[in-house]
Amino acid sequence: LFARRAGGAGEADVLVVVNLDPHAVRWGFVHVPIAEMGIAPDEPYEVQDLLTGAWYTWRGSRNYVRLDPREQPAHALR
Secondary structure, three states: OEEEOOOOOOOOOEEEEEOOOOOOOEEEEEEOOOOOOOOOOOOEEEEEEOOOOOEEEEEOOEEEEEEEOOOEOEEEEO
């Protein structure tokens, strides 16, 4: 997981998760630094995958991701 904090007004935080194994599906939980982002532990928040346009509603700091090298080897979430 790579996280980049927004630099100024109108910018959004970006989280990038990449599967570096070209042969196998990888899945697990990512830890999102929600406290640093100003998100409360019980507050739902939406992330958009900039690679596919898909939207996900997440809650809390632990969130599930599945990365298939044949279908979607990475997420770039805003």
